[in-house]
Amino acid sequence: xxxxxxxxxxxxxxxxxxxxxxxxxxxxxxxxxxxxxxxxxxxxxxxxxxxxxxxxxxxxxxxxxxxxxxxxxxxxxxxxxxxxxxxxxxxxxxxxxxxxxxxxxxxxxxxxxxxxxxxxxxxxxxxxxxxxxxxxxxxxxxxxxxxxxxxxxxxxxxxxxxxxxxxxxxxxxxxxxxxxxxxxxxxxxxxxxxxxxxxxxxxxxxxxxxxxxxxxxxxxxxxxxxxxxxxxxxxxxxxxxxxxxx
Amino acid sequence: xxxxxxxxxxxxxxxxxxxxxxxxxxxxxxxxxxxxxxxxxxxxxxxxxxxxxxxxxxxxxxxxxxxxxxxxxxxxxxxxxxxxxxxxxxxxxxxxxxxxxxxxxxxxxxxxxxxxxxxxxxxxxxxxxxxxxxxxxxxxxxxxxxxxxxxxxxxxxxxxxxxxxxxxxxxxxxxxxxxxxxxxxxxxxxxxxxxxxxxxxxxxxxxxxxxxxxxxxxxxxxxxxxxxxxxxxxxxxxxxxxxxxxxxxxxxxxxxxxxxxxxxxxxxxxxxxxxxxxxxxxxxxxxxxxxxxxxxxxxxxxxxxxxxxxxxxxxxxxxxxxxxxxxxxxxxxxxxxxxxxxxxxxxxxxxxxxxxxxxxxxxxxxxxxxxxxxxxxxxxxxxxxxxxxxxxxxxxxxxxxxxxxxxxxxxxxxxxxxxxxxxxxxxxxxxxxxxxxxxxxxxxxxxxxxxxxxxxxxxxxxxxxxxxxxxxxxxx
Numbered sequence: 001x002x003x004x005x006x007x008x009x010x011x012x013x014x015x016x017x018x019x020x021x022x023x024x025x026x027x028x029x030x031x032x033x034x035x036x037x038x039x040x041x042x043x044x045x046x047x048x049x050x051x052x053x054x055x056x057x058x059x060x061x062x063x064x065x066x067x068x069x070x071x072x073x074x075x076x077x078x079x080x081x082x083x084x085x086x087x088x089x090x091x092x093x094x095x096x097x098x099x100x101x102x103x104x105x106x107x108x109x110x111x112x113x114x115x116x117x118x119x120x121x122x123x124x125x126x127x128x129x130x131x132x133x134x135x136x137x138x139x140x141x142x143x144x145x146x147x148x149x150x151x152x153x154x155x156x157x158x159x160x161x162x163x164x165x166x167x168x169x170x171x172x173x174x175x176x177x178x179x180x181x182x183x184x185x186x187x188x189x190x191x192x193x194x195x196x197x198x199x200x201x202x203x204x205x206x207x208x209x210x211x212x213x214x215x216x217x218x219x220x221x222x223x224x225x226x227x228x229x230x231x232x233x234x235x236x237x238x239x240x241x242x243x244x245x246x
Numbered sequence: 247x248x249x250x251x252x253x254x255x256x257x258x259x260x261x262x263x264x265x266x267x268x269x270x271x272x273x274x275x276x277x278x279x280x281x282x283x284x285x286x287x288x289x290x291x292x293x294x295x296x297x298x299x300x301x302x303x304x305x306x307x308x309x310x311x312x313x314x315x316x317x318x319x320x321x322x323x324x325x326x327x328x329x330x331x332x333x334x335x336x337x338x339x340x341x342x343x344x345x346x347x348x349x350x351x352x353x354x355x356x357x358x359x360x361x362x363x364x365x366x367x368x369x370x371x372x373x374x375x376x377x378x379x380x381x382x383x384x385x386x387x388x389x390x391x392x393x394x395x396x397x398x399x400x401x402x403x404x405x406x407x408x409x410x411x412x413x414x415x416x417x418x419x420x421x422x423x424x425x426x427x428x429x430x431x432x433x434x435x436x437x438x439x440x441x442x443x444x445x446x447x448x449x450x451x452x453x454x455x456x457x458x459x460x461x462x463x464x465x466x467x468x469x470x471x472x473x474x475x476x477x478x479x480x481x482x483x484x485x486x487x488x489x490x491x492x493x494x495x496x497x498x499x500x501x502x503x504x505x506x507x508x509x510x511x512x513x514x515x516x517x518x519x520x521x522x523x524x525x526x527x528x529x530x531x532x533x534x535x536x537x538x539x540x541x542x543x544x545x546x547x548x549x550x551x552x553x554x555x556x557x558x559x560x561x562x563x564x565x566x567x568x569x570x571x572x573x574x575x576x577x578x579x580x581x582x583x584x585x586x587x588x589x590x591x592x593x594x595x596x597x598x599x600x601x602x603x604x605x606x607x608x609x610x611x612x613x614x615x616x617x618x619x620x621x622x623x624x625x626x627x628x629x630x631x632x633x634x635x636x637x638x639x640x641x642x643x644x645x646x647x648x649x650x651x652x653x654x655x656x657x658x659x660x661x662x663x664x665x666x667x668x669x670x671x672x673x674x675x676x677x678x679x680x681x682x683x684x685x686x687x688x689x690x691x692x693x694x695x696x697x698x699x700x701x702x703x704x705x706x707x708x709x710x711x712x713x714x715x716x717x718x719x720x721x722x
Contacts, residue, residue, distance in 0.1 A: 156410065161302060161329070168410030176409060177310050181302070181329035 002027060003109070005188050005204045007034035007116070007149025008064070009051070011041030011088065012192030012242070015201035016050060018220035019191050026216075028205060032107065034149040034188060035064025035116035037100065039081060040238050041192050042228035044088045048096045063103035064116040064150065065125045071101040076125075080235045087234060112206070113143035117150040119185075127151050131165040134185045138165060145178055145206070145213075146185040153196040154189035154204070154215045158182045175212035186213055193238075199245030249332050251275060251290045257332055258325060260288060271301050271402070277336060279324070285339040286324055290332065300417065304402030305333055307412050311401045312337070314409075315376055318395040319369035340397050345385035349449075353456035353484060356491065363450045363494075364517040369396035370446055371510035371670055374439050377559050379405045381431060383445035384423045385452075405436050407558040424463045429473050429501050430553045432466075438555040439562050440503035443510060447498025454491065455483040459499060473501055473550065474543035479531040490520050493529035501543075503553050508566035508599055511670035515568065515601065515649075518669070524646030566599040567672035572662050572695075573606050574677055575633040582677040583637055585706050589675055590641055601647045604638050605665060606630045607658040627652050659694035666699055674703045 004023040009016050023031065037051045038044040055061050065074060069085045070092065077085070092100070105122045107114040118126040119137035128134050128148060134157040137146050156168045160182050170176050178184045189202025200217040207213075222242050229239040249255065251273065255262045263276035266287065277288040291305040312335060313323045327334035345362075354362065366388060373380060380387070382403040389397040403421050405411055413421070413436065420432050428444035435441065451459040459477035463469050480495055481487045494516050500506045507513045516523045535543075556562035571590060573583055594600060608626060634650040641648060655661035666674055678692040692705045 158410070158412070160306075162299065168412070169414075170410055171408045174408035177313070179306055179309050181306050181309070181333070 001029050001208045003030045003032055003112075003206045003208065004028035005032050005034060005114070005147050005186075005206060006191050007188045007203075008036040008152055008190035008192060009033070009038075009041075009047055010036055010066070010190065010192035011038045011044040011047045012201075012220075012225050013041070013043035013046045014222070014225045015192045015218075015220045016047055018218045019201045019203045020050075022216060022218045023203065023205075026205060030109075031059035032109075032114050032147070033059060033061040034114055034147060035062045035103065036066045036149065037061075037064070038070065038085075038088050038092070039064075039066030040084050040234075042225065042232045042234060044091055045093075045096065047192075048092060048099065052096070052099055060107040060109070060114065061103055062107055062114055062116050063100070063105055067100040067103055070097055080237055083235055084238065087232065108143070110208070111144040112208075113141055113146045115146065115148050118148055119143070119146050125150065128155070128157075128185065128187055129153075131157055131167050134159075134167075135165045137185055138183055144180070144183050146183075147188060147204075147206075148185070149188050149190065151187050151195075152190035152193055153187065154202055155187040156213075157185040157187075159184070170215060172215050172217050175207075175210070175214045177210075177212050178206075180211070184213075189215060189217070193241060194245045195241075197244070197246045199243060248330070251288070251332060251334070257334075258327065260286070260325065260336060262288065271304065276339070279336075282324060284322075284324075285341070286336050287339040288334050288336045290327075290334045293333070302333075303412050303416055305335075307404060308335060308401045309333075310409055310412070311378060311404050311406050314406065315373070315378065317372055317376075318391060318393070319372040319397055320376075321389075321397055321399060340389040340391060340399075342390060342392075344399075345388040345390070345449075349385040349452060352453050354453050356454070356487060359450065359453045360491065360517055360520075362453055363446075364514055365390075365394065365396045366446060366449065367510045367514040367517060368670070369398055370442055371514060373398055374442070374510060374559050374563055377407045379407070379437065379439045379559060380442050380445075381405060381436065382422055382426075383442050383449065384426050385449060407437065407560065411436060419466060420469075424466075424469050425458045425460060427469060428503070430503055430555070432469050432472075433550070433552045435552055435555055437558075438503055438553070439510075439559045440506050440508065440556075443498050443506050443508075443513065444500075444503075446510065446513065447495055447506070450498065451477065451480055451495050454487055454495065455480050457483060473547040474540055476535050476540070478534055482532050488520065489525055489529035490516075490523040492531070493523055493525050496528040496531070497526075501547070503555075509563055511563075511568055511672075512566065512601060515603075515669055519649055519651070522646075522649040524644065564672070565597070566601065567597060568601045568603060568670060569593065570603045570605055570662070570666055570669070570671040570674045572674065572676035573604055573634060573637050574679075575606055575630060575637065579677065579679075582706065582708050585708060586675060586677055587637065587641065589704070589706055593673075593675075594641070594643070600643075602638075602641065602643060602649070603665075603669065603671065604634045604648070604650045605662065606634050606652050607661045608652060608654045609658050610654050610656050627654075659691045659698070662691070662695050663699050666701055672701050674699055674701060676703070676705060678705045678707045 031054055037047050115122055118128050119141040138159040156170045157165055158168050159165050188204045191201045194202055199222050201220050203216050205214045226239045226242055260277045260279050266276055267274040272289050272291045275288045277286045291301050293301055309326055321337035323337050325336040387400045420434055422431050426445040426448045428441035430438055431441040448459050460472045480492050498507055630652045631650055653661040676692055696703045
């Protein structure tokens with residue numbers, strides 16, 4: 001089964017649409033969304049509705065910190081993120097707010113685990129940005145592959161038989177065999193707000209038959225999203241961030 | 247639950263037969279499977295009790311890389327075992343011994359060395375084309391198919407440039423086999439395909455002379471001198487070794503990767519076109535360098551940390567491509583030939599390391615009358631060669647990267663395609679006959695080449711305004 005993993009959509013309709021058509025083109029059989037459907041971007045209603053449709057169609061979803069912040073204000077969030085959530089809140093219907101508030105924290109398919117930030121202390125929204133920070137996720141979970149988002153930069157970590165965790169270099173578009181002698185943690189790149197210097201929407205495909213993971217990037221109409229952000233009066237830094245992809 | 251491999255063990259449908267080979271890091275078993283008629287072997291790593299890092303990681307690397315490889319120069323993978331039960335890789339069995347056994351009889355006759363070296367280079371280029379640097383080339387890692395293709399085995403130290411490198415930073419000492427390891431690999435590099443070129447050079451040296459160019463160092467310290475000390479020139483050991491072959495061997499063994507052959511395809515090309523190998527001082531050498539020269543090199547190399555490596559295997563291959571230009575020398579094609587030359591110039595501007603093979607085809611008649619001698623009694627073959635050289639005047643490449651070949655065939659397109667395939671040509675440049683009636687009746691050579699060649703083909707056409715106008719009139 002080919003599983004498409006999407007994360008950190010962040011109310012970016014253009015990026016979300018571009019990824020969904022890529023997902024279809026590459027014939028994914030299942031979709032898993034790792035949260036942060038809203039926040040930062042100008043199209044929370046549309047993205048939320050689209051996510052709900054996908055869930056109805058069988059997609060799995062977990063909650064992200066921005067999704068949670070819609071109903072439970074998060075004091076740890078930076079000022080820009082908080083301004084964007086304050087802007088988002090009145091735009092969502094009550095039903096959409098409930099949908100986001102009630103999302104589960106984790107999902108599993110066989111030996112795969114899906115979370116937003118990390119497998120350990122999900123509610124603390126820990127950023128997995130190094131091998132050291134990936135280690136606790138491997139400790140608390142028995143899953144062979146852990147998928148998370150939250151960082152917005154695609155990364156891959158392996159946990160070998162001796163318990164050592166290492167960051168592994170990977171290439172966009174090149175399938176990586178997740179050999180079974182190790183356990184793996186994949187940080188999937190963001191759909192709606194990439195931060196690795198490439199202004200393209202990110203997602204990943206995992207094939208359970210070939211046991212291969214491929215990180216993908218798709219171009220989308222950045223200029224349109226940027227215009228919408230400006231017209232909405234959202235912080236300018238959010239627009240600039242999409243332009244640079246960093 | 248872990249199991250140990252032994253004769254009679256059944257696992258994942260495979261039945262283990264007799265033990266074929268026991269090496270330092272792995273045991274090879276003959277295995278059978280009811281679904282496969284192909285003879286199979288199972289490689290099982292010898293994992294010591296407790297944590298045996300190097301063996302495990304090497305085996306993991308092989309499990310990642312081997313299933314990716316295809317073609318006649320690699321063993322086909324049938325199955326991969328689970329580490330929790332029994333780690334293994336099952337592949338087709340390539341009959342016969344490795345080159346290690348064969349190399350015990352070295353030195354070989356010059357013609358045998360050349361033939362062997364060409365097949366080894368061909369297999370290596372195929373591997374590089376699949377993004378893999380072997381990094382442990384030695385005679386025991388070469389097997390031969392009954393059909394003649396060399397098969398490269400043992401990918402435990404290899405590097406796939408699109409996959410995570412599980413071995414990076416894993417060990418502090420350089421990995422490789424001391425007699426064959428390249429200087430930059432000794433210094434810790436794992437991403438230069440030219441390290442394999444060096445090892446190949448060491449093997450050709452061994453095939454030609456029966457000796458190892460840098461001896462058999464037992465310690466890392468013993469490897470280091472190859473950074474400054476040159477090997478005994480092969481011709482000092484085998485006086486009748488041709489100069490051109492020494493040129494090839496010593497060029498492959500250059501300390502600085504930038505001075506070596508840049509791709510295995512280029513070594514293959516030279517091995518199969520000996521008359522066109524440009525000879526340098528390397529070819530003439532009969533003694534090792536003087537103490538002064540060696541001392542100066544030692545002074546330069548004593549603190550060196552590494553050499554610049556290419557971005558990827560792919561980029562290295564495409565940086566030094568082989569361009570084949572099929573030139574039509576007939577008088578009415580002169581303008582087209584000029585256009586072809588201009589295109590070569592343009593391509594050289596962006597790819598200065600390109601190698602250009604100029605080719606002309608003599609179309610022979612189907613009825614076997616040898617017409618190699620034309621009316622004036624001059625050898626047609628020679629006159630075409632002269633014509634090619636004349637055509638190439640002004641292509642500033644230095645002789646060693648510009649070669650000329652005249653092919654004879656009843657089917658020119660087939661001749662061009664065959665040459666391109668055999669010589670690992672990356673790109674064919676050729677002209678298309680204009681809107682001539684000949685083309686209409688005889689079919690187009692270029693369109694056949696475009697349809698059937700395995701590489702890129704660029705077809706140059708001269709705009710024929712008169713014919714265009716005529717056709718428009720006809721349509722109207």
